[in-house]
Amino acid sequence: xxSSQSQKRRPFVLVALLLLVAATWWAAHVSNTPTPKPExxxxxxxxxTTRPDYLGCYGGTKSKTPSxxxxxAAGMRFTDAETPVPxxxxxxxxxxxxxYPPFHGVRHNGMFRLPMSAQxxxxxxxxxxYATGAVIGATTLESQFGLNQGFGNYDDDLTGGHxxxxxxxxxxxxEEVTRRALRWIGTLGGNDNDRRFFLWVHxxxxxxxxxxPPPFSDEFAADLYAGEIAYMDREIxxxxxxxxxxxxENAKILxxxxxxxxxxxxxxxxxxxxxxxxxxxxHVPLVISLPGRVxxxxxxxxxxxxxxxxxxxxxxxxxxxxxxxxxRSLVPLLDGGDAPAAFDAGRRRYLESFYPYFxxxxxxxxxLRSGKWKIIDAPAPELYDLEVDPAEAxxxxxxxxxxxxxxxxxxxxxxxxxKLESDRPFALISGTPDPRxxxxxxxxxxxxxxxxxxxxxxxxxxxxxxxxxxxxWDDVRLxxxxxxxxxxxxxxDAIRIALDKRPTSHYARHLLAAEYGKRREFDKSAxxxxxxxxxxxxxxxxxIGLAKAQIGLGQTTESMESLERASALAGERVLLRRAIxxxxxxxxxxxxxxxxxxxxxxxxxxxAKSLVGLATVLELTSDRRGAIQALExxxxxxPAMREAAITLGRLFLEDNRPADxxxxxxxxxxxxxxxxxxxxxxxxxxxxSSERERTMAAAHLKQALTLDPNCATAHFFLGxxxxxxxxxxxxxxxxxxxxxxxxxxxxxxxxxxxxxxxxQAPANLRSAGEAVALASRAIELRPTDASGYLALAKAELARxxxxxxxxxxxxxxxxxxxxxxxxxxxLDKAGGSTPDKR
Numbered sequence: 001x002x003s004s005q006s007q008k009r010r011p012f013v014l015v016a017l018l019l020l021v022a023a024t025w026w027a028a029h030v031s032n033t034p035t036p037k038p039e040x041x042x043x044x045x046x047x048x049t050t051r052p053d054y055l056g057c058y059g060g061t062k063s064k065t066p067s068x069x070x071x072x073a074a075g076m077r078f079t080d081a082e083t084p085v086p087x088x089x090x091x092x093x094x095x096x097x098x099x100y101p102p103f104h105g106v107r108h109n110g111m112f113r114l115p116m117s118a119q120x121x122x123x124x125x126x127x128x129x130y131a132t133g134a135v136i137g138a139t140t141l142e143s144q145f146g147l148n149q150g151f152g153n154y155d156d157d158l159t160g161g162h163x164x165x166x167x168x169x170x171x172x173x174x175e176e177v178t179r180r181a182l183r184w185i186g187t188l189g190g191n192d193n194d195r196r197f198f199l200w201v202h203x204x205x206x207x208x209x210x211x212x213p214p215p216f217s218d219e220f221a222a223d224l225y226a227g228e229i230a231y232m233d234r235e236i237x238x239x240x241x242x243x244x245x246x247x248x249e250n251a252k253i254l255x256x257x258x259x260x261x262x263x264x265x266x267x268x269x270x271x272x273x274x275x276x277x278x279x280x281x282x283h284v285p286l287v288i289s290l291p292g293r294v295x296x297x298x299x300x301x302x303x304x305x306x307x308x309x310x311x312x313x314x315x316x317x318x319x320x321x322x323x324x325x326x327x328r329s330l331v332p333l334l335d336g337g338d339a340p341a342a343f344d345a346g347r348r349r350y351l352e353s354f355y356p357y358f359x360x361x362x363x364x365x366x367x368l369r370s371g372k373w374k375i376i377d378a379p380a381p382e383l384y385d386l387e388v389d390p391a392e393a394x395x396x397x398x399x400x401x402x403x404x405x406x407x408x409x410x411x412x413x414x415x416x417x418x419k420l421e422s423d424r425p426f427a428l429i430s431g432t433p434d435p436r437x438x439x440x441x442x443x444x445x446x447x448x449x450x451x452x453x454x455x456x457x458x459x460x461x462x463x464x465x466x467x468x469x470x471x472x473w474d475d476v477r478l479x480x481x482x483x484x485x486x487x488x489x490x491x492x493d494a495i496r497i498a499l500d501k502r503p504t505s506h507y508a509r510h511l512l513a514a515e516y517g518k519r520r521e522f523d524k525s526a527x528x529x530x531x532x533x534x535x536x537x538x539x540x541x542x543x544i545g546l547a548k549a550q551i552g553l554g555q556t557t558e559s560m561e562s563l564e565r566a567s568a569l570a571g572e573r574v575l576l577r578r579a580i581x582x583x584x585x586x587x588x589x590x591x592x593x594x595x596x597x598x599x600x601x602x603x604x605x606x607x608a609k610s611l612v613g614l615a616t617v618l619e620l621t622s623d624r625r626g627a628i629q630a631l632e633x634x635x636x637x638x639p640a641m642r643e644a645a646i647t648l649g650r651l652f653l654e655d656n657r658p659a660d661x662x663x664x665x666x667x668x669x670x671x672x673x674x675x676x677x678x679x680x681x682x683x684x685x686x687x688x689s690s691e692r693e694r695t696m697a698a699a700h701l702k703q704a705l706t707l708d709p710n711c712a713t714a715h716f717f718l719g720x721x722x723x724x725x726x727x728x729x730x731x732x733x734x735x736x737x738x739x740x741x742x743x744x745x746x747x748x749x750x751x752x753x754x755x756x757x758x759x760q761a762p763a764n765l766r767s768a769g770e771a772v773a774l775a776s777r778a779i780e781l782r783p784t785d786a787s788g789y790l791a792l793a794k795a796e797l798a799r800x801x802x803x804x805x806x807x808x809x810x811x812x813x814x815x816x817x818x819x820x821x822x823x824x825x826x827l828d829k830a831g832g833s834t835p836d837k838r
Contacts, residue, residue, distance in 0.1 A: 040290070040317050041247060042125070042198045042254045044309070045236060046095065047229075048088060048137065049206040049273065050259035052079075052285040054229050063226035067237030068287070071255050075289025076298040076334055082305045082369070085352050086261035086273045086281035088140045089147075091306060092202075095258065096120045096147055098310030098325035100350055102417055106145075107354040113572065114146030119322040121310045122150030125198040128319040133184045133197065137204030138171040144574055144603055151200075155180050157606060157637075171204045173213065174235035182242040201239060205232045206263070208272050225265065252292070254316055258306060259284040268392070269470045271477070274355035276466065277367045277376055278392050282351055290316065294334045302333055302343040303369065344371065350416050351376075356466040360473070361506035361535075363465055368413040375409055379465040464502070472502045479511055491515065504535065513545050522552035540569035544579045551587050559587050567596070574600055578610050585616045593617045608634040612643050622784075624651060635664065640671040642678060649681040650744070658688035669700075676708035684717035687724070697721060712743025719752065728761045739774075750778035751791045758795040771795035775808075786816035786823075793826040802830040 052058040056065045057072035058079070083091045085101050093099075093106040093114050098121070106112040114120075122132045133153040141147055141156065148154035158170045181201045188195050205212070210224035212231045220227030236257075244251065262281045264270035273281040286304065288294060293316070307327030314321045315329045333343060351367035367376045372387035375397075383397035466473075475498035482491030492515060498508040513528035526549035532542040543566035550559035563583055570576035581596030597614040600607050611634035618627035628651055634644040645668035652661035662685035669678050683700035686693040698721060704714035719734030735756070738749035751774070758771035775792035782788060789812030796805035809826040816823075 039196065040252050040254050041196055041243075042130070042313060042317060043239075043243065043256070044095075044121075044198070044200045044313070045239070045255070045257045046092060046200070046202045047206065047232060047236075047257065047259045047285070048202065048204045049208070049261060049263050050229060050232075050285060051262040051265075051280070052259075052283060054226060055285055057287070058285060062223055063220070063229040063233070065229065065233040067233045067240060068257060068285075070237070071240065071257055071289050072287045072297075074291055074296050075255065075287060075294045076300055078286040078288075078304050078330075079299055079301050080303050081258070081284050081286035082282045082303075082349055082351065083259070083261045083284050084282075084305055084307065084350055086277070087353065087355055088138070088207075088260050089145055091260035092141060092147060093118075094327075095260070095306045095309050096122065096200075098307050098322070098327040100307055100326055101352055102350075103324075103326060107352075108358045109140055109355075110145075110575070111358055111573065113144070114149065116146070116149065118146070118149065119324055120147070120150045121313060122198065122200070124150070124310075124314055124319055124322060125317070126150050126152065128317065130196050130198040130317075131188055132199075133181075134200040134202070135177050135181045135184065136202040137174070137177050138202075138207070139169050140204075141202060142574075142604070144572065153184055155184065169207075171207070174203045174205050174232045175238075177201060177203055178235040178239045178242070181239060182246070185243055185246050203232045203235065205229075208263075225263065252290075254313065255287070255289040256309060256313060257285065257287040257289075258309060259286075260306075274353055274359075275473065277351045277353055277365050279386075279390065288312065288330065288334060290334070295336060298334075298336075300330075300333050302330075303347050303349060304328070304330060304333075304343075305349050348412065348416060350413075359507060360466075360469070360476075361504060362469055365466065366413060366417060368409065368416060370409060370412070373409065375413060377410070377413060378467065380467060381410075469502060469505075472498045472505055472508070475501070476505065476508050476511065479508070483511070483515065488515070488519075506532065506536070510541065510545070513542075513549075517545065517549055517552070520552060522549045525549040526553065538569055540566045540573075540576050541579075543569065544576065544583055547583050548586070551583065556587055559583070560589065563587075563589075563592070567592075572603065574604060574607060574610075578607070578613060581610065581613045582616075585613060585620065588620070590617050590620050606637045608637040608641055608644065611637070612641070612647065615644075615647060619647075619651070624655070627651060640668050642668060642675055646677055646681060649678075649685060653681070653685060653688065656688075658685045661685035662689055662693075674703070674707055676704040676711040677713050679704040679707070680711050680714035680717060683714070684720070687717055687721055694721065694724075710741055712738045712741035712749075713745050715741065716743075716745040716749045716752070719749065723752070723756065723760075728756065728765055732756060732761070732765065747778045747781040747785065747788065750774040750781070751787050754778070754791040754795055758791070758798045766798075768795055768798040772799065784815060786812040788812075789815065790822055790826070793823070793830075797826055797829055806830040 052060070054060045054063045054065075055068055057069040057077055084094055085091050087109055089109045089112070090101045090106045093104050094101065097104050097114070097118050099118075101107050104114060104118055106114055122134070126132045132151045133155070134148070134151045135155040136142070139156075139158060143154050143156050148156070158172050178201075181199060185197065185199065188197055206225060206228040210228050211217070212220065212224060212227035216227040216231040217224065220230060243253065247253070261273050262283055263273050264276070264278070264280045267280040268276055268278050270276055270281070284306070286306075305327065308330050309327070311321050311325050311327050311329040312331060312334075315331045321329075349369035351369070352365065354364045356362035357364040363379050365376060365378050367374060372385055374384045374386055374392070376382040381397045382395045384392045384394070385396060386392070475494050479491045479494035479498065482488070482494055492512070495508050495512045495515070498505055499512065502508070509528055509532050513525050513532065516522070516525035516528060526546055529542045529546035529549060532539055533546065536542070543562050547559040547562035547566065550562060563580055566576070566580050570580060577596050577600045581593045581600070584593035584596060594614065594617045597610045597617065600610040601614065604610075611630045615627040615630040615634070618624070618630060628648060631644045631648040631651070634641055635648065638644070645664055649661040649665045652658070652664070662682060665678055665682040665685055669675070669682050679700045683697040683704065686697035686700065697717070701714050701718050701721065704711050708714075715734045716738040719731045719738060722728070722731035722734060732753065735749045735753040738745055739753065754771040754774040757765070757767045757774070759766065772792065772795045775788055775795050778785070778788035778791060789808045793805045793808035793812065796808060806827055809823045809830065813820055813823040
């Protein structure tokens with residue numbers, strides 16, 4: 001904001017001077033007065049992405065929420081509750097610690113981990129004698145991010161869940177969350193009050209994409225978001241009823257229901273949440289019910305936020321409150337004591353979102369609520385009078401009326417931020433905060449102090465305001481939808497449009513670089529990743545992408561250097577560690593790859609993709625048994641996992657275990673979206689299992705080619721089927737097609753066609769010279785596979801070249817001494833000798 005503008009703003013009244021009030025706001029409130037402990041069970045339900053105006057108890061009519069309404073009718077509903085951050089992981093870190101993001105250090109999804117030094121609500125409850133359990137609905141809150149501290153049972157096993165393509169997050173439906181929560185309660189044993197429990201249940205369903213199950217998908221076809229909330233509500237009702245059945249109808253249960261954030265649904269130009277700090281995403285429902293203590297049907301308009309949840313629960317159960325707690329206990333309001341006006345006196349509410357910065361390289365946003373006033377610190381600052389403008393439609397920061405009080409409010413925001421984060425700034429998940437990140441954010445618009453100080457700064461260095469870049473954001477999201485839907489050219493066009501508008505758009509350039517890699521345009525991919533690294537040398541994902549492009553270009557040394565840099569930057573981020581391991585495997589660095597996968601699996605033994613990566617490494621190091629075990633573990637976690645089933649099926653086929661391959665592949669083939677490669681491998685397994693299954697094999701192979709006419713695996717096994725049935729011209733054509741497509745079966749197709757052309761096919765179809773070339777190609781592709789050498793030996797023998805035939809047979813025998821007969825037959829015919837076996 002320019003200083004000239006700051007002298008021309010309308011006057012307004014602030015409630016108090018700041019720093020004294022701020023100091024009282026974060027002070028701890030620990031009571032030393034001994035009181036009898038109430039015998040309460042505690043259930044905390046967090047509803048992801050839930051707007052209050054979609055709940056019946058808040059006056060909403062778009063959805064149906066009888067279960068939530070029933071809980072609200074038995075307790076108190078807070079009408080002015082806010083989340084300090086509209087993102088799932090940071091918001092839940094606040095709920096479970098009673099502290100704010102600058103203090104607990106979790107500023108963004110996926111990149112940060114709650115430090116072990118944090119004192120969680122679960123730890124406090126466990127220390128007070130409670131059994132503690134949690135059931136979470138999405139990978140965003142997996143134990144790797146630190147929220148599991150204090151929980152005796154932290155159920156983040158998302159087996160059977162599905163992946164949301166747009167955000168690369170795996171979720172499980174509400175009914176599964178409810179089932180697992182009730183199962184855990186059942187392990188505690190009846191209504192034994194000596195085993196009080198604290199249960200946290202997280203429902204992810206209202207999060208985009210909106211895809212409720214029937215009948216909600218039909219009833220709410222015009223508003224699927226409303227359908228997701230209605231479906232979640234049904235499961236919350238099942239949770240309530242189930243707990244009362246197990247604990248008894250008269251059990252004393254404290255229910256706390258809260259959303260982690262809301263959803264914009266197009267307001268202010270934002271489709272979902274995280275980009276801005278408007279009420280559509282920071283205003284949340286908060287309901288507390290405790291029959292016999294909290295008056296039924298009560299409401300409170302006091303200004304509260306999610307940091308208040310932990311101190312309130314601890315006070316209600318009579319447990320000590322950690323001195324680090326920054327939120328306020330709501331017990332005085334629940335008991336009918338403090339009026340909202342008294343509770344409001346001097347309260348300031350802090351808000352932030354670092355999603356624009358860490359997601360797109362744009363300016364982060366922070367905000368402060370003071371009575372009816374709300375300021376948002378951005379390159380183009382915002383000021384709203386929520387009393388007359390609840391929709392935040394009129395930005396008073398650009399009106400001509402002057403106000404000296406406004407400058408005080410900006411100073412207060414700065415003071416709040418600095419105090420809140422003074423102990424623990426930027427606790428990145430790697431555990432090694434980067435001073436350059438901290439300094440850059442401080443210098444480029446995060447702690448910008450006053451409009452006058454901003455004016456004196458280097459405006460050209462300040463990150464762009466998210467408000468100015470909505471068009472770019474829309475283009476990037478559109479590009480993602482095109483790419484996920486297979487419309488590659490449309491997706492590439494959308495990316496280019498986004499980059500034309502904003503050449504420094506971090507995420508758009510990542511998408512472009514990755515897409516070039518998929519198209520095998522490795523030089524262009526490498527150039528884009530280098531551009532990204534030129535702006536941010538600590539981007540581990542860009543280093544991984546560059547390494548993969550360098551692998552494609554045959555630059556082995558350079559790719560290893562890139563991966564070493566990526567490994568040093570990745571910290572404990574599972575997705576990055578897994579990607580580094582996969583890249584190391586691709587370049588043949590088995591030792592480094594295994595170290596990466598072992599590191600991930602030590603923290604999360606159920607990470608199915610890392611188990612598949614580990615299997616790849618084990619196969620490279622000739623540990624086929626270990627590879628098979630790793631793949632079977634992966635399929636236990638995700639029974640329909642395509643990658644695991646394909647690799648396991650191939651290994652079983654190579655080990656001459658077609659029946660085992662068919663069993664694994666059939667399960668995957670009959671669940672989820674039909675997949676050409678899975679069907680092709682299943683057909684191959686059936687072809688090799690028994691003669692009576694060949695009809696089924698042919699059907700599956702033809703189905704695979706209907707789905708994908710260029711499925712090399714299907715062409716290979718059709719060639720094998722034709723050869724078995726003596727349809728040699730057709731078999732030759734299918735094998736040639738499989739080789740031309742250069743899939744995973746290229747080497748096997750070369751061997752099979754070499755056998756046909758060398759000696760198996762009728763004389764008029766043979767070509768021993770071509771057979772030699774094919775066998776040589778198979779050896780080039782898989783130099784440690786003995787089958788290529790056997791094909792070469794027989795082809796050379798067919799040409800009458802005894803010496804090369806004997807040499808190839810001897811090499812094959814060295815590689816596969818367990819089955820000497822076919823190699824010895826060639827040696828006998830070539831007049832060679834078996835290697836000395838002494």
